[in-house]
Amino acid sequence: xxxxxxxxxxxxxxxxxxxxxxxxxxxxxxxxxxxxxxxxxxxxxxxxxxxxxxxxxxxxxxxxxxxxxxxxxxxxxxxxxxxxxx
Numbered sequence: 730x731x732x733x734x735x736x737x738x739x740x741x742x743x744x745x746x747x748x749x750x751x752x753x754x755x756x757x758x759x760x761x762x763x764x765x766x767x768x769x770x771x772x773x774x775x776x777x778x779x780x781x782x783x784x785x786x787x788x789x790x791x792x793x794x795x796x797x798x799x800x801x802x803x804x805x806x807x808x809x810x811x812x813x814x815x
């Protein structure tokens with residue numbers, strides 16, 4: 730999975746990511762956990778759902794019990810906003 734590259738701008742602010750959807754002119758503020766997942770999706774080649782869960786646990790060990798569900802919810806939100814391609 731990858732983020733769409735058209736009409737979507739984002740910047741890192743400290744550990745967070747701020748996203749501007751230029752189609753709707755709405756901002757989305759991502760906390761450090763969601764920002765980690767976002768940066769993984771923005772990297773060359775994107776990331777699979779399993780890779781996102783593994784990165785989440787690697788960087789936030791306390792997230793292990795809910796990592797899969799948290800990643801699924803995050804991806805569902807991105808899909809609803811039409812931020813993902815493939």
